[in-house]
Amino acid sequence: MTDPLHNQAKEVLDGYVRRIQNLNAEIAASQEDRKSVYAEAKANGYDPKILKKVIADLERDKKDVADEQAIYHLYLRTLGWDLLA
Amino acid sequence: MTDPLHNQAKEVLDGYVRRIQNLNAEIAASQEDRKSVYAEAKANGYDPKILKKVIADLERDKKDVADEQAIYHLYLRTLGWDLLA
Amino acid sequence: MTDPLHNQAKEVLDGYVRRIQNLNAEIAASQEDRKSVYAEAKANGYDPKILKKVIADLERDKKDVADEQAIYHLYLRTLGWDLLA
Amino acid sequence: MTDPLHNQAKEVLDGYVRRIQNLNAEIAASQEDRKSVYAEAKANGYDPKILKKVIADLERDKKDVADEQAIYHLYLRTLGWDLLA
Numbered sequence: 530m531t532d533p534l535h536n537q538a539k540e541v542l543d544g545y546v547r548r549i550q551n552l553n554a555e556i557a558a559s560q561e562d563r564k565s566v567y568a569e570a571k572a573n574g575y576d577p578k579i580l581k582k583v584i585a586d587l588e589r590d591k592k593d594v595a596d597e598q599a600i601y602h603l604y605l606r607t608l609g610w611d612l613l614a
Numbered sequence: 615m616t617d618p619l620h621n622q623a624k625e626v627l628d629g630y631v632r633r634i635q636n637l638n639a640e641i642a643a644s645q646e647d648r649k650s651v652y653a654e655a656k657a658n659g660y661d662p663k664i665l666k667k668v669i670a671d672l673e674r675d676k677k678d679v680a681d682e683q684a685i686y687h688l689y690l691r692t693l694g695w696d697l698l699a
Numbered sequence: 700m701t702d703p704l705h706n707q708a709k710e711v712l713d714g715y716v717r718r719i720q721n722l723n724a725e726i727a728a729s730q731e732d733r734k735s736v737y738a739e740a741k742a743n744g745y746d747p748k749i750l751k752k753v754i755a756d757l758e759r760d761k762k763d764v765a766d767e768q769a770i771y772h773l774y775l776r777t778l779g780w781d782l783l784a
Numbered sequence: 785m786t787d788p789l790h791n792q793a794k795e796v797l798d799g800y801v802r803r804i805q806n807l808n809a810e811i812a813a814s815q816e817d818r819k820s821v822y823a824e825a826k827a828n829g830y831d832p833k834i835l836k837k838v839i840a841d842l843e844r845d846k847k848d849v850a851d852e853q854a855i856y857h858l859y860l861r862t863l864g865w866d867l868l869a
Contacts, residue, residue, distance in 0.1 A: 535862065538862055539862050539863065541658070542660070542859060542862050542863060543863065545651060545654075545655045545660065545665065546665075546668070546669055546672065546863065548651045549648060549651050549652070549665075549669055550669060550672075550673075552644050552645075552647055552648040552651065553648070553669070555644045556641055556644045556645060556648070559637050559640045559641045559644065560637075560641060562637050563634060563637040563638070563641070566630060566633045566634050566637065567634070569630070570630045573626070575627070575630065575774075576767075576770055578767075579767060579770050579771050579774060580630065580631075580634075580774065581634075582771060583631070583771060583774045583775055583778070584631055584634055584635060584638070586775070587631065587635075587775075587778065587780070588635075591780060591782075594780075594782060595782045597746075597748075597749060598782050598783070600746055600749050601749050601752060601753060604745075604749060604750065604753045604797060605753055605756070607790065607793055607794050607797050608753070608757065608794065608797060608798065608801065610757070610761060610764075612761075612764060612765045612768050613768070613783065620777065623777055624777050624778065627774060627777050627778060628778065631778065660859075661852075661855055664852060664855050664856050664859060665859065667856060668856060668859045668860055668863070671860070672860075672863065672865070676865060676867075679865075679867060680867045682831075682834060683867050683868070685831055685834050686834050686837060686838060689712060689830075689834060689835065689838045690838055690841070690842075692705070692708055692709050692712050693709065693712060693713065693716065693838070693842065695842070695846060695849075697846075697849060697850045697853050698853070698868065711828070712830070715821060715824070715825045715830065715835065716835075716838070716839055716842065718821045719818060719821050719822070719835075719839055720839060720842075720843075722814050722817055722818040722821065723818070723839070725814045726811055726814045726815060726818070729807050729810045729811045729814065730807075730811060732807055733804060733807040733808070733811070736800060736803045736804050736807065737804070739800070740800045743796070745797070745800065750800065750801075750804075751804075753801070754801055754804055754805060754808070757801065757805075758805075
């Protein structure tokens with residue numbers, strides 16, 4: 530007859546492990562879905578890396594993104610790269 | 615009258631953006647849930663970092679994990695650290 | 700009298716460990732130096748995050764960076780954000 | 785005759801860019817050296833991933849590493865994996 534304390538500890542630990550394993554599986558499944566949306570977009574001529582950057586920036590304050598872009602192009606122009614010319 | 619081609623492009627791009635934003639939200643929500651399970655385990659005396667490592671190793675082949683542990687302790691012992699003494 | 704084989708293994712393993720530790724220290728020192736250059740630039744009004752992006756892009760083919768920027772702004776404009784207006 | 789202010793800004797920005805580029809190159813070179821030491825160790829039968837973990841743990845307090853290992857094996861044993869049996 531194993532030690533009741535050990536059984537109780539096993540049950541608690543098992544509980545955390547299973548809940549986290551389920552959430553890991555959920556996250557992995559959603560990440561796979563996301564990967565296939567990017568793959569679909571790519572197949573239709575969209576650039577996944579740029580699309581990801583656009584989606585991230587759309588979550589931010591528009592003025593912050595605009596300011597960041599302005600400073601980025603200012604630095605590049607100062608260094609001799611005028612990408613918007 | 616805006617350019618129909620532009621509207622069509624907007625619709626397609628909007629579609630990808632919304633689908634990815636929804637999946638991003640799903641992933642973020644599951645990650646938050648996972649964080650709270652680890653926080654709950656921590657509050658009950660479990661070490662989240664070690665729990666995370668155990669859960670990752672439980673997904674692997676048991677023999678691989680055992681071999682890895684044996685080599686890890688062999689290297690440490692060779693270097694003068696016998697953690698299992 | 701310890702096992703000669705063990706001594707030899709210890710010597711070899713020690714050798715790798717020391718060489719890697721030295722390289723880790725070198726890398727950490729250069730990363731610290733780099734952090735202080737960014738801190739200096741920040742103190743003089745430059746944005747470290749944008750500076751880092753500019754430096755990364757300067758290492759790339761200028762046309763690729765320009766195309767990427769054009770597509771980025773095209774996507775954003777299509778979605779209703781015209782940052783360059 | 786270009787704007788002196790612009791020249792001064794270019795010089796300052798150039799200065800930061802060059803210093804960071806040099807440090808990036810230094811870091812990249814040391815990382816390459818480190819990669820070849822791991823490759824050499826691998827060629828002589830050592831496991832790079834475990835070696836990396838050992839080197840990281842040797843930088844820590846020995847008791848902390850020993851406690852962590854003890855808890856790790858306790859959790860695994862509680863869950864039915866006794867790797868040290």
